[in-house]
Amino acid sequence: MRIHDARELGKRLTRLVSDRQVEAAYGLLSPLLAGRISFRLLDAIGEQVGNEPSQAANLFLDRVADQRTMGGWVVIASALRQQFSHDLPATFDRCRTFVTAADVWYATDTFGERIPGPALGAYFEPALALLEPWREDPNRWARRMVGVAVHFWTKRSHGAVQFLPQANALLNLLSPLLEERDTDVIKGVGWGLKTLGKYYPELASDWLVQQAGRPHRALMLRKATTYLPASLQQHVKEKF
Numbered sequence: 001m002r003i004h005d006a007r008e009l010g011k012r013l014t015r016l017v018s019d020r021q022v023e024a025a026y027g028l029l030s031p032l033l034a035g036r037i038s039f040r041l042l043d044a045i046g047e048q049v050g051n052e053p054s055q056a057a058n059l060f061l062d063r064v065a066d067q068r069t070m071g072g073w074v075v076i077a078s079a080l081r082q083q084f085s086h087d088l089p090a091t092f093d094r095c096r097t098f099v100t101a102a103d104v105w106y107a108t109d110t111f112g113e114r115i116p117g118p119a120l121g122a123y124f125e126p127a128l129a130l131l132e133p134w135r136e137d138p139n140r141w142a143r144r145m146v147g148v149a150v151h152f153w154t155k156r157s158h159g160a161v162q163f164l165p166q167a168n169a170l171l172n173l174l175s176p177l178l179e180e181r182d183t184d185v186i187k188g189v190g191w192g193l194k195t196l197g198k199y200y201p202e203l204a205s206d207w208l209v210q211q212a213g214r215p216h217r218a219l220m221l222r223k224a225t226t227y228l229p230a231s232l233q234q235h236v237k238e239k240f
Contacts, residue, residue: 001032006041010048017052017060026063033069042071043114046078054083058094065098073098073107077114084119091115092130099141105184112145112188117152124166128173135176143177143185150174150192159199167200171207179215190223198227205232212239 001009009028016025029045049057061079064072076098084091095115099108119127131149134142150170157163170192177189197204205228208221221240225233 001037001041003041003044006044007048010045013045013060014048014052017049017056020056020059022060022063025060029064029075030067033064033067033071033075037071039071039074039110042074043078046075047082049075050079050082054086054090057083061098065101068102070106073102073110074114077111080111081114081118084115085122088119088123088126089130092119092127096134096137096139096142096145099145100139103141105141105144105187108141108144108188109148112148113152116145116149117156120149120153120166120170121156124169128169131173135173140182140185143180143182144188146177147174147185147187147189147192151188151195154192154195154199157199164200164203167196167203168207171196171204175211178211178220180220181217183219186217186220187223190220193220193224194226197224201228201232204228205236208236209239216240 009032013025013028016022016028032042032045049060057079061076064076077095080091080094080098083094092115095111099111102108116127116131119130127149131146134146137143150173153170154167157167174189174192177185180186180189193204204224208224221237225236228236
């Protein structure tokens with residue numbers, strides 16, 4: 001299947017979804033989800049479905065979620081990404097609901113890189129405000145998604161100087177999670193810190209030094225310092 005074919009399939013699904021033929025639409029998609037297919041093609045399919053008004057699309061996305069397939073989470077996340085320009089808070093709520101239902105790390109990362117991550121790029125302040133409560137969410141996957149979103153934004157920033165204020169705001173966003181104990185969450189938050197360290201090493205190392213003395217897991221510090229230059233790594237470790 002080529003990208004053009006994936007988009008055409010997405011349009012066929014959309015027409016069925018629009019007519020509330022949810023089972024027929026899922027019947028077209030399910031053979032792909034049962035086999036191996038690139039995420040790029042699944043993204044193209046999901047984007048077409050997401051262009052449908054949200055009420056109709058959400059019925060179909062719920063049906064896809066029922067099967068809990070790896071590829072299905074990609075389709076759902078890509079469809080939801082098309083909706084956040086219309087209602088960002090509702091899209092974040094749906095995102096969290098799906099991630100909680102999936103209850104697995106790869107679905108969490110799939111959603112984090114397709115919804116809150118891109119939302120930070122498009123609507124930084126509103127997305128930041130929506131992410132803040134997730135730091136204290138009782139569900140570990142919601143907390144992990146905060147770090148994944150930060151990773152995505154930072155990777156897209158390419159270390160540009162004009163984004164330093166936003167990078168600093170994201171370090172502050174992650175600050176309460178430095179003391180996280182759950183390993184799955186640490187891996188997501190550490191991913192965000194690691195990428196900030198890669199693209200904004202001086203900012204990240206200064207921030208880490210300021211956290212010295214706070215309780216933390218060694219895994220978190222190890223991830224946070226992964227891409228720092230050797231001299232900055234040493235400086236941070238000396239403080240901790």
